[in-house]
Amino acid sequence: MNTVEWSDALLLDYEPMDTVHREFVDLLAAAQNASDAALPQTWAAVVAHTVRHFGHEDEWMQRTGFASADNHIMQHRVVLNLLREGLAMAQAGQMDPVREMAGELAAWFAKHTQTLDAALALHMRREPPPVATVHRPRGGRGAHASPG
Template identity: 75%
Template sequence: MNTVEWSESLLLDFPPMDEVHHTFVDLLALAQTAPDETLPQAWSAVIDHTVRHFGSEDEWMKRTRFAAADNHIMQHKVVLNVMREGLALARAGNMAAVREMAGELAAWFAKHTQTLDAALALHMRSVQSEVPVRRTHRTSAHPASAP
């Protein structure tokens, strides 16, 4: 299984995005190592964070008329839908499927960050003086206290 771990290769030099990505990695890592009895809650914490994470990026793209927004936003929607299906599987007791999904999500996230998000971060740095960006704050990655 692909595991997720924060590394310098995920840094995009755009702090609002880097912070939310670091929290995502922390939460996904917790889900990947969660025992079966807490996996549904850990996976739910990943989803809750991802809804806000993708929502912020989608808002930035729309507000700044980012050229590649349509494809990027569509990827976000598809991934969130699959993650929600995973939560239903976890609640039904199919932990193996959710663990496989978590590994695939880890691999997807690394590629997504280094391609689509890297382009968005470059764009956001270029327009940051024109468009104020609300900074997100890193929160605890513990599922019980995750935002």
């Protein structure tokens, strides 16, 4: 079985992605090393993380007009659907297919990171950082409210 392990080969030099990728690797490693009794819970953690992880990347691609967004987002959807199927299997006590899925996910993640995510990280490094929106009260009197 393919096992997942963090290495410099997964670094993309874009800290928001590198941070979330390290977390993913840690969670997937925990699932790969989990006992059968713990696998449903650790797999659920992988799924929950991946929903957020892919959601952030999808939002970045859409917000910035990333050229390869359609293909990248489609891969995210397919993988997330498979992970959810794996969670249902783990919860039904079918551990062997989930363990096989974890190995395939480890191999997929390395390739995905070094190709599609690397291109996205390069794109994001070239994008200006998002500007924080300051919400002012109606009436344009600034951010201070009068005591009431």
